[in-house]
Amino acid sequence: MVFGTARAVKSHRLGRRRKKGGSRLPIAPWIMITLVCVLVASALTAGFVTLIRSGCGSDVWRVTVAASPSLAGALDDLAREWESQDPKVDGQCVGVSVSEVSSSDASRGLTGQWNEKTLDTEPIAWATDSQAWIDWVGGSEVTAGYFQADPVVLGESKPVLAVAESTAESLGWVGGEPPSWSDVLDAAAAGDLTMAAANPRTSTEGLVTMLNAVGDGEGGIDPSAMSRFGEAIDAGMSAENAETLVDEILASEDPALTGKAFTTLDFQVEDINLDAGLEEDPLIPITPAGSGFNAVSTYQVLDGTGWVSPGDGKVATQFGAFLESAEAQEELAGADLSPVDDAAAASISGETVHEAVRAWQALRRDLNVLFVVDRSTDGTAGGDVAGAELATVAATVEQLASTSQAGLWAFGDGATEDNWESLAPLAELSDDNRSEMASAISNLGDQALYEGGSPLFKAVTDAYTFMAEHAVEGADNVVVVLTAGGTDSVSSPSIDETVDDLADASGSLSEPVSVVTVGFDAADADNLTRIAEATQGWYIEAPADGGVLDQIRSMG
Structure with missing residues (x-):
C-alpha cells in the first residue's frame, strides 16, 4: 500500500527521458491521417536524398x-x-x-x-x-x-535530497532558508528523518551527494562530517543506487516514502513521483546549503x-x-x-x-583478506626481507576489526605439490582466531626459506580462485601478495597469461575480489602492478612502518 492505495510495484529506471513531453492537442482524425501521409512521404524522400548524398552504404x-x-x-x-x-x-x-x-x-x-x-x-x-x-x-x-x-x-545535474513534501514542511525546510548538511545529519541523528543513500561506489547520485555532505568548504574532506554521514546511513538504509532504494521500499511491508531523505539527482525526483504515483504527497528536491559540487x-x-x-x-x-x-x-x-x-x-x-571514497570504504566495510607470502629465496632477496614481510602481515592483522576475516598462505618451490601451503584458515578474527594467526606468522618465521625460484604467478591465480569461492558479500575481498620478486621461473603461466586469466576471472564474479601486491626491496613493480590492476587492485611499495591497511582501504 502506498498512501492507502493498492498498487503493483514497477521497476524504476531513473535515467533521463530522451525528450520532454508536451501537452496533447485535439486533432480531427482526417487531419491526422493526411498529416501522417505527408510526413511518411517526406521521410522517404529525405532518406533517399541522404542515401544518395552520403554514398557510404554499409x-x-x-x-x-x-x-x-x-x-x-x-x-x-x-x-x-x-x-x-x-x-x-x-x-x-x-x-x-x-x-x-x-x-x-x-x-x-x-x-x-x-x-x-x-x-x-x-x-x-x-x-x-x-x-x-x-x-x-x-x-x-x-x-x-x-x-x-x-x-x-x-x-550538469544537481545533487538533491528527495524528501516527501509533508516531511520537509514538518522539518521547516519549505519556504525559508534551506537546511545545511549539518542540519540534515542532526535530523537523522534525532530520528526525525531516515537517510536513504545510494552507494557512492556504484552510483553517481551517491558519489556526488557524499562529496557535498562531507566537504570542509575549502575543497577538502571533513572527517567528522564523514563519520556523521556514515552513522546516518548506518541508522537508515543504503542500496546500489536510488532506483534500487525506491524499489526495495515499495516492495517492503511498509512502502511509504515519507520520513525519508533519498540521495538523488534533480531530474530523478520527477521520475520517482511519476513512476510511484505520488500525487498526494510528492517528493520535493531539497538542496542543502553548501552543496556546490554538481x-x-x-x-x-x-x-x-x-x-x-x-x-x-x-x-x-x-x-x-x-x-x-x-x-x-x-x-x-x-x-x-x-x-x-x-x-x-x-x-x-x-x-x-x-x-572521500577511501574514508567511506573504511567506515562501511569489513575486510575478507588472504595474505599470500613469498618464502622462496628469490622472492625474499635471499632472506634479507623475509622478516619484514611477516612483520607487515602481523601489523596489518593487528589493525583489522574483529568482524573482519583473515587467512595466511606461504609459497615457494617445493612447499607442496602446488608450491603453496595454507598456514591459517580464512576465519573471523575472534580472540582465538587472532591468536592462531599470530602463532602461524611466528612459526613461519622460524621455518627455513624454500630454496630456488618463486612460483609467484601460479600462487596468485590459485589464491584468487580460492578467494572467489570464499568471497563475503558486503566486504572488501582482497588477496594481499607480499614479495621481493615479481617474476616466476617455476610455474608454467607467463605474466601475460596470468594477467589475462585474472582479468577474465575478475569480470565473471558477482562479488568482487581484488589483488593487492606489496613489493619489497627490488621487486618488479611493473609485473606486480599489472597483476594487481587486472583485478582492480593496487600495487603498494612496502611501507617502513610494516602496516598496509590504509593502502588496502584506499582501493575503494
Whole structure:
C-alpha cells in the first residue's frame, strides 16, 4: 500500500527521458491521417536524398563510445544525427556506436582490465554523468594520461535530497532558508528523518551527494562530517543506487516514502513521483546549503589507454566537436541537462574524490583478506626481507576489526605439490582466531626459506580462485601478495597469461575480489602492478612502518 492505495510495484529506471513531453492537442482524425501521409512521404524522400548524398552504404567505420545510462539515449540519437551528416575522417565514412555502461562499471574497467564480455567493446571515448568518475580513474600513475586535457562538457545535474513534501514542511525546510548538511545529519541523528543513500561506489547520485555532505568548504574532506554521514546511513538504509532504494521500499511491508531523505539527482525526483504515483504527497528536491559540487556530464576521448589508434581517436574527437554544436547542446538540454556552473564544477579535486571514497570504504566495510607470502629465496632477496614481510602481515592483522576475516598462505618451490601451503584458515578474527594467526606468522618465521625460484604467478591465480569461492558479500575481498620478486621461473603461466586469466576471472564474479601486491626491496613493480590492476587492485611499495591497511582501504 502506498498512501492507502493498492498498487503493483514497477521497476524504476531513473535515467533521463530522451525528450520532454508536451501537452496533447485535439486533432480531427482526417487531419491526422493526411498529416501522417505527408510526413511518411517526406521521410522517404529525405532518406533517399541522404542515401544518395552520403554514398557510404554499409561502409562506415564506427568507434565505440561508452556512455552512462542517463546519457546513452540522448547520445545514441545524436550519433545517428551526426552520421546522417556524412562525416569523414581521412576520406573514410565514420560514425560512433553508443554502448550503455554505468559510470562505476566503466571506472573499474578502466582502472583494471576492460572485460569485453561484461562491458562490451573497449571504448574509444567515455561519456560519464559526473566528472568525479574521470577524477577517480585518472588518479593513478598508470591511468593519469588516459584522457585528453579538455573534456567536452555536456551539461550538469544537481545533487538533491528527495524528501516527501509533508516531511520537509514538518522539518521547516519549505519556504525559508534551506537546511545545511549539518542540519540534515542532526535530523537523522534525532530520528526525525531516515537517510536513504545510494552507494557512492556504484552510483553517481551517491558519489556526488557524499562529496557535498562531507566537504570542509575549502575543497577538502571533513572527517567528522564523514563519520556523521556514515552513522546516518548506518541508522537508515543504503542500496546500489536510488532506483534500487525506491524499489526495495515499495516492495517492503511498509512502502511509504515519507520520513525519508533519498540521495538523488534533480531530474530523478520527477521520475520517482511519476513512476510511484505520488500525487498526494510528492517528493520535493531539497538542496542543502553548501552543496556546490554538481554532477558535470562530460565526454572524453581515451587516447592514452593503449588500445586507441590515431584513426579511432580522430573519429571520437570529431564526434566530440559535434557534441559542442548548438544543435547537439539543444538535444542535451532536452534530456534534462542544465548549463554548467563553472565555479561549482571546479570546487573539488581528484585527490579529494579519492580521499572521500577511501574514508567511506573504511567506515562501511569489513575486510575478507588472504595474505599470500613469498618464502622462496628469490622472492625474499635471499632472506634479507623475509622478516619484514611477516612483520607487515602481523601489523596489518593487528589493525583489522574483529568482524573482519583473515587467512595466511606461504609459497615457494617445493612447499607442496602446488608450491603453496595454507598456514591459517580464512576465519573471523575472534580472540582465538587472532591468536592462531599470530602463532602461524611466528612459526613461519622460524621455518627455513624454500630454496630456488618463486612460483609467484601460479600462487596468485590459485589464491584468487580460492578467494572467489570464499568471497563475503558486503566486504572488501582482497588477496594481499607480499614479495621481493615479481617474476616466476617455476610455474608454467607467463605474466601475460596470468594477467589475462585474472582479468577474465575478475569480470565473471558477482562479488568482487581484488589483488593487492606489496613489493619489497627490488621487486618488479611493473609485473606486480599489472597483476594487481587486472583485478582492480593496487600495487603498494612496502611501507617502513610494516602496516598496509590504509593502502588496502584506499582501493575503494
